[in-house]
Amino acid sequence: MRLDLFPLNTVLFPGMRLPLHIFEPRYRAMLGRCIETESVFGVVLIAEGEEVGPAAIPYKIGTTARVEKVEYLPDGRFNLLAVGETRFRIERIVAEEPHVVGEVDLTPMQTDDTEATLQGAEGVRERFERLVTLMIEIQAGYMPEFELPTDPLQLAHLIAAGVPTGPGSAQRLLEADSLADLLALESELLDLRIEQALRRLQEKLDARRN
Incomplete structure (x- = not known):
């Protein structure tokens, strides 16, 4: 077209x-x-x-x-x-x-309901919720309750758009060959963001003690 x-x-x-x-x-x-x-x-x-x-x-x-x-x-x-x-x-x-x-x-990405994909989606969900919790602690803020999609593909797209990253990394997520690949990439990215957030939180706690 x-x-x-x-x-x-x-x-x-x-x-x-x-x-x-x-x-x-x-x-x-x-x-x-x-x-x-x-x-x-x-x-x-x-x-x-x-x-x-x-x-x-x-x-x-x-x-x-x-x-x-x-x-x-x-x-x-x-x-x-x-x-x-x-x-x-x-x-x-x-x-x-x-x-x-x-x-x-x-070239729409197809929803995949295999057990491996469902487990991957659950892992991404848990990581994202952990990251949100850490960011709230760092910023001493408040976030109202939110509900993530249950559909793995909708969840993957929401998280791809919501995780702080540069345009190049976001493009890599968009280009993922399959839903399983997208979830795997998001898991890696979320692990990195969680690690960074934990360091920032520790620095904040250390600064309070000094």
Whole structure:
């Protein structure tokens, strides 16, 4: 399928929401058309280039997005909230002006209900909850109770979007070949973040004693 692409310095995962401020004329036209026709566009992480200016070179894997809400501003700019839908792979770029257009194949990650995957999802859930608890302790804050999805794929996408990481690491998660691979990558990332959080918490406790 042919898809209008929006190269950004962020990674969008299926099911996650992305607020955008649209001000460039090319993207105002592109997204205005998506809103009018209720069609999707593609969010892709920039591999080379910038968000503003000449067409950037995107990574091959991205996520289709649909406009959920829009707020029009008096000068023609607008704010919108997009929600990620389906992962895709760019097969080739067919246009770069006025915006990037790609020929893409949809490559949704399938839910896997094997025992190994369910165990992997439970391990990721426990690690994420542990990390949240540590971050609350470090910041001496409070977080209301939250409920994580029971579906392993939804859980994996939520955690991929929620764990603090750079765009490159997030792209690696998006590109995972299977749900099992994604959960394994998230386990490694969460273990690293937990280790870092424990060090920060210990430093905070040591500072209080001195």
